[in-house]
Amino acid sequence: MAAARYPWPRDTRSALCVTFDFDGEAPYLWRNRATGGDGAAELEQRRYGPRRGVYNVLGMLDELRITATFFVPGWIVAHHPAAVREIHEQGHELALHGWCHEPPTELDAVRLSDTLQRAVGALSDITGVLPVGYRSPSFQMTPEAIDVLIGLGLRYDSSLMGDDRPYRIGDLVEVPVDWATDDAPYYRYRAGDPRPPMPAGQLAAAWATEIDAARLHGTLCMLTMHPWLSGRPARIDQLTQVLAGVVADPDLWVGSVAALAEHHRLLGPPDPTGVSGWQDVDKDSIGWPDDNT
Amino acid sequence: MAAARYPWPRDTRSALCVTFDFDGEAPYLWRNRATGGDGAAELEQRRYGPRRGVYNVLGMLDELRITATFFVPGWIVAHHPAAVREIHEQGHELALHGWCHEPPTELDAVRLSDTLQRAVGALSDITGVLPVGYRSPSFQMTPEAIDVLIGLGLRYDSSLMGDDRPYRIGDLVEVPVDWATDDAPYYRYRAGDPRPPMPAGQLAAAWATEIDAARLHGTLCMLTMHPWLSGRPARIDQLTQVLAGVVADPDLWVGSVAALAEHHRLLGPPDPTGVSGWQDVDKDSIGWPDDNT
Amino acid sequence: MAAARYPWPRDTRSALCVTFDFDGEAPYLWRNRATGGDGAAELEQRRYGPRRGVYNVLGMLDELRITATFFVPGWIVAHHPAAVREIHEQGHELALHGWCHEPPTELDAVRLSDTLQRAVGALSDITGVLPVGYRSPSFQMTPEAIDVLIGLGLRYDSSLMGDDRPYRIGDLVEVPVDWATDDAPYYRYRAGDPRPPMPAGQLAAAWATEIDAARLHGTLCMLTMHPWLSGRPARIDQLTQVLAGVVADPDLWVGSVAALAEHHRLLGPPDPTGVSGWQDVDKDSIGWPDDNT
């Protein structure tokens, strides 16, 4: 049962979303919310993002005429409003990423809803529009969180890895991600971590291969990056070279996650390629020969 | 004592088995059988296998005219029967991989036998034939499990690393594996894992070297892959390029594990290359000078 | 808000600092101060630094006519005075790195001040001048430690990652570092560590990319190395090749951290590129919708 080709926007053959999780200090603050952490080292490392990285990123996007999506925790919106405003004014999408980078697996539904509503307020105060999408911190997700997102009226989520093209989860459109095109497993290094950052040239070569494969297979390449990581000079240079080589391809659609999600929604349910979306698992079906399956 | 050349089928000089552990959700369900786990993220990541990856794999095998072996947990057979049926109809071998990816080190002999019998039923309901081989989840093994496999009438196991050609373990033929040609240590990445996925181009280069060495040494190259990992576009492309370069070699035998195991069985005991098979270790022989060795 | 170009010394376009944390035995002794550790293996591994590595490093610096900065724990000064004297006599800067490589996160302010004063004494006994800079062991830092450094009259710190050019933290100049240009995450391997050392050629290629990016972006590349790691033959050769290719560039400033810090101080506050320095975080601002932010 070979899958039908996915009908990308504007009759293109494949798609690329360039996205940034603009985390800054938030993940450190969340992890150390009980004690405050022991200091300045990781905070300063992360502040490279709002101080420099995000502007390097915006420069690259402007040079390459790419419309990107930035997922921004509410805390970052509140503490770095000038950077967030500049993202908005350059025409990029702003979307939700928790209040202080809280994974939905660590909050109950009420708390999750409260933090997201607060983040909606912070973002819309700057942009004048309501955000329509969400990416979960650390790509974690629960069935309850899906319901919260739908309950808040959001149009899409971009946190799961169940396909290489958009798909439906009930009323939500899922625009999927992939660890292999997330910079964090490759570039994030904090004191004591077990592996060093990958050289920028090696990751750029890997991502060029990923984008080429998406173009060949007619799939989506979703790049997930972080200004405090990919915004550093050597990495932004290598990334720029990779992207400059593909954005001129008229058969490759490049745009915001919101635009792709709305495109998918217009295709209507059921999924045009015949793949059903996410569903819960009957835990009783797992185990032993005396189970009922 | 240089080893005699192994007599590969059809007078070839070396052998390649292309195999897939079609795990899907099963390992996650097994690990989280007590609590159910915290959600959707890893489940969705793994579902890429049955939704897309396995069809990408089947497309590649068809294009290259390779007969492969798929080791499939019974739970996957029960929940993704269409995919399993398509594997069978394209002429590939289907073999055992537990009911829900249970390593034999975590079950007693009765439980192991029960789960495997249940999986035999699920597979033969689709294929109409009894599976003849087993691969243990995570390549774990115990002496008791070997006895269970023999007791079930299985013809081969493909889980151990004691040689680079088939060998006998009592009535069983062992068709050995190797971590260096398993995609999981290179490609598997879940939230919090300590290392990122290797770029597809780097692993493809490594495996080209592995296959070339098998051809030079007259040994077996056993590729172990997972549709949720190697089935993604960039990886399937890189793999296709590597395999396309070797399947045309008339001196390289390519086929199912069952076919190779039966070939080996016909050579008869003792092992034609003079290597005795697996045996237990006398634990009293290990230690101190006052032990009896 | 694109950042203004930083005005590097002598009207150059970018800067390179070549620095060494001359740790030797000290980190091992500090980690094992309670029990003494179990022996000779890591001690001998680290002694390669004072025995050979530091002389290989000095030979390279002399050949390339580079003025470097060496951060040296006081214990190393006391136990390897000949090597420290030779560093000084070849015209390199000597600066503080704790007494026995104690991270400031593990000392209170009084202890930290005492150990640093002791180290100031050991260094100035050899050089005849007071050290003006500090690098924290393992790049750890606390707000209290910043105050200690200022209280001791130091002119700069070189431990944080908040920018890619010098910046001010109160009366202190911060000359920032980066994990991607620190050899320890790549080369350090001790028994049982989870990853092997990166091949010297791979890291040299990575650092060539880093230096090229600094030249393109007009930023600082701060190399942090350790004689017991980068002083080994294959690594020093690869590094020499990379540095030989850039030190002739008249647009790249190369010099000691102290010289760069003093240059920055003369530019005066506020930061000429408009980036405010490090500040503490209001921990109450982190969390929940009922917090006051």
Place this chain on the structure above:
Amino acid sequence: MAAARYPWPRDTRSALCVTFDFDGEAPYLWRNRATGGDGAAELEQRRYGPRRGVYNVLGMLDELRITATFFVPGWIVAHHPAAVREIHEQGHELALHGWCHEPPTELDAVRLSDTLQRAVGALSDITGVLPVGYRSPSFQMTPEAIDVLIGLGLRYDSSLMGDDRPYRIGDLVEVPVDWATDDAPYYRYRAGDPRPPMPAGQLAAAWATEIDAARLHGTLCMLTMHPWLSGRPARIDQLTQVLAGVVADPDLWVGSVAALAEHHRLLGPPDPTGVSGWQDVDKDSIGWPDDNT
């Protein structure tokens, strides 16, 4: 104080020792001596060494006319005598590696001495000569173990990393090792390990760089390998290509560790390059300003 060139044997300019730790099952048996372990998987993986790997290694050494040193636990001598005999008959050195791969950090001096005497007996029963050297399992070492080695009349140890040429530790000659030229951190992978095996081509390129650097610097390159790891086809091929390119160099001395150790002993104390050997550390010198240093 640039070091004098080391006077290598036969007026060569640098040296290469090709050595193998022929561990087989022993490390697994030692680690699991209390419970016996859970089975067959790692045992079979390690048995690739005595079954195939060691013969692939011997074939390569014969082809390249290299005299190597094999460090063999006594348990392996007792259980794989034919392989050990073939190593001896091909003219390679056999030396000590514990009885069952016990690190000296886990035994008291009496136990260590007893296990080594037992291993001396097992080896000399096959070779007819007493082994003269020792390599510690996992490169661990204690001051007490050094005394045991001297007390047993051994001539050299090859376990420490304090230099890149032989050096004296009292009556013992140390022929040093280096993690960067040990195959275990790169190739060893067991179920659940945090990193995958490095591709053989990447490690071969790294070691070619290491050997070239030794030739340039006039130092020793000590390769430490394991038949169950480096004896596999792709790895032995890549290694053969690297070594074939250097063994013809008349300025590179290649030989057994014993031969190099005896050469060094004849140079007499003190160390001709002015480097003192290993010594214990005064633990009271480590810490605080009120300590006596």
